[in-house]
Structure formats: structure tokens, C-alpha cells
Amino acid sequence: MDTDVIIIGGGICGCALAYFLALDGVEVTLLERSGLNSASSGANSGSLHGQIPHETFLDKGEEWAHTFGPTLSLMHESIQLWKKIEESLETDLEISLCGGLLVAKNEKEIKAIHAKAAIEKKFGIHSEYLDKSQLRKFAPYLSEDTIGAMYYPEEGKANPLLVTPAFASKSEILGVQIIRQAEVKGISVKRKEFQVDTTKGSFTCNRVVNCAGTDVGSINAMVGLENKVFAVPIQSNITEPIEQLIDHLIYSAGERLTLKQTLHGSCVIGGGWPSLIDKISGRLLICFESVIRNLNVATDVVPSLESAQLVRTWPAWVNATDDWIPILGEAYSISGFFVCAFPWMGFTGGPISARILADMILSRPGHTKKI
Secondary structure: OOEEEEEEEOOOHHHHHHHHHHOOOOOEEEOOOOOOOHHHHOOOOOOOOOOOOOHHHHHHHHHHHHHHHHHHHHHHHHHHHHHHHHHOOOOOOEEEOOOEEEEEEOHHHHHHHHHHHHHHOOOOOOOOEEEEEHHHHHHHOOOOOEEEEEEEEEOOOOOHHHHHHHHHHHHHOOOOEEOOOHHHEEEEOOOOEEEEEEEEEEEEEEEEEEEOOOHHHHHHOOOOOOOOOOHHHHHHHEEOOOOOOOOOOOOOHHHHHHHEEEEOOOEEOOOOEEEEEEEOOOOOOOOOOHHHHHHHHHHHHHHHHOOOOEEEEEEEEEEEEOOOOOOEEEOOOOOOOOEEEEEHHHHHHHHHHHHHHHHOOOOOOOOOOOO
């Protein structure tokens, strides 16, 4: 037996899980097909979400929002872990729980954000409505056309370029073996032992955890599990550093938008706008129509951004499911095989996903459900 647990995937979930297991003395090998943090965990815009996604709420309705409620509670638990991560890892990750503002420009949008907040309240999510006069004092950088906003105090941001490497570094100090450029080619189950075949050789273990992000489905298929996870191409933008202006994580109730300002002054503008896929190579390409529309929404909400210079746009894959519900647990049909997939908002949900899987593997009470 080469190791006790093999983790497939070197993103935030995989590296955080390796860290949590290593803290309890579990022998762990982590396999990453390329470089750590090279996919969604490093290419996302760094938002820490604590509310039901507004555009999805409008699209899927209140019945779906209630089914999403337990996931919202998980996100809240994850935010509590985010509060402790810098102290635990002994490094600055530029975490700021500055609060989020979902801004509205007409009465229809106001009605919708109140309806969503009412459902969120049922699942323990606190928010506060701010009218136009309150907003002028609280967030004076917002457009004068903004007539109200829902404020979520436990939202914020972190630097996605720092978080996963910090988990990985601490994991290696604790004895985790991380093997890079090790693409998984097959998984076989022999009695109660797994053999994982990779481009860096074969490894045996007692348990396997699939934290492969957008490749969760293809890894699941190697052991005959159903695939509910798919990849969606999106893109984000960043401006040159400007004077500190935006104090919160900003959303629009009208069109998709996430907007935040980093510690260094750059403004990160996203919201899930689509990128393009090259039909021949399959590589992601920047969609300039998405760039224009995304920037228009951002400057409509924060007019001062019009003078900021855009310096970079980058595409990325994000793992997704139709219902937005995480897949976390041990497979019913394959004892010892675990799946970790937190769709759409995996950066926010990474810490709690890893904590839940670690507790399952360690057979701690509270998280023992199979999938």
C-alpha cells in the first residue's frame, strides 16, 4: 500500500482536504495533472459569496431557491472557516469580509431582492435593506440611479492566487506527498484497495477522493459513477490600480456582475459572463462582446470606473451542475471512493467541502452521508 488516501486534484478543495487530513496524521498523496491552482481555483475572481445567486433566483424561481437553502447554509459555514484560515496557515491571503451589496435601480428589482432575502432568512442568512439615502452615506461610489440595495455583512473577497498554494505548502510540511504533472488515466478497485494509474506511475491506497474540479465527471466515469458535473466557460477582467474606491463586493440586480477592489487597488470585474471555445483546439478564447457588456454593467453601477484602464481579461472553466447543489460524500456503490464537487462557487465553498470530506474520512459524527 503506497498511501492511505489519494486525492485527485490540486485546487482549493483538494489542497485544503490534504491539509485537514494531514493535521490528523492521515497519510495522503495528492495527484495533480498539471500545476497546483492552475484551473478554476486560481482563475476565479476571488469572491466569497454568502447569498443565493440573484440571476439564478430570477431564472429558476422561489421553489428552486428553497432547495438551494442547505447549500446556502454550507456557504455560511464556509465563511466561518474563511475567517480562521489566515491564522491557521500563518500567511496573508488578502481575505476581507467587507460585506456584499446587491444593488437595484427600479421597483421591480427592489421587489425581487426582498423576495430572495426573505428565503435566505429562513436559512439563517442575515441581510439588511438600505434605501437610497442610506446608500449615499454607506457606499457613495454607487451610481445616483441606484435606489436601494440588500447588504450582506458576511461576504467578501480573498486572493485566489494565494489561497490554494498556502494550503499546499502547509500540507507538504505536514507530510503530504504532492505529485504534479500526474494525469490520472484509470482507477481500478481490487478487494478493498484502489489502484490509480497516472502518467507518473501507479499508486495504491485505501481511499480515493475525487476533487478534480471540471474533470470530476471523467474521474467518476473511471469507476462507473454517474456524471452530473459539467464545465462552463466564463471570463473575468481586471483594471489598473486606482485609488481605493470600492469598499464592498458589488452585485447588480439587473444584469450579472461581481465587482470588487483588491488590496492593491485593481478592480476585478466578473459575474459569469461567457467566454468562447475554439472549435479545433478546445482552448478557451476571450469573448469581446462579454467584455463590453460586463464593463458596461460595472460602469453603470460605479460610474467612476469609466476612467480606469482595463489591463487584462482571462477565460476559465468553472464546474457546474444543473441544480447548483454540491456533490459531497462517499459513493454508495464503491466504499472508499469519495466525491467533492461544489459547483459554480467552489472558491467560497472549498474550505467547508474539504472539512466535510475530512470528517467523513475520519468517521467523525455529523458528516457521514453517502451519495
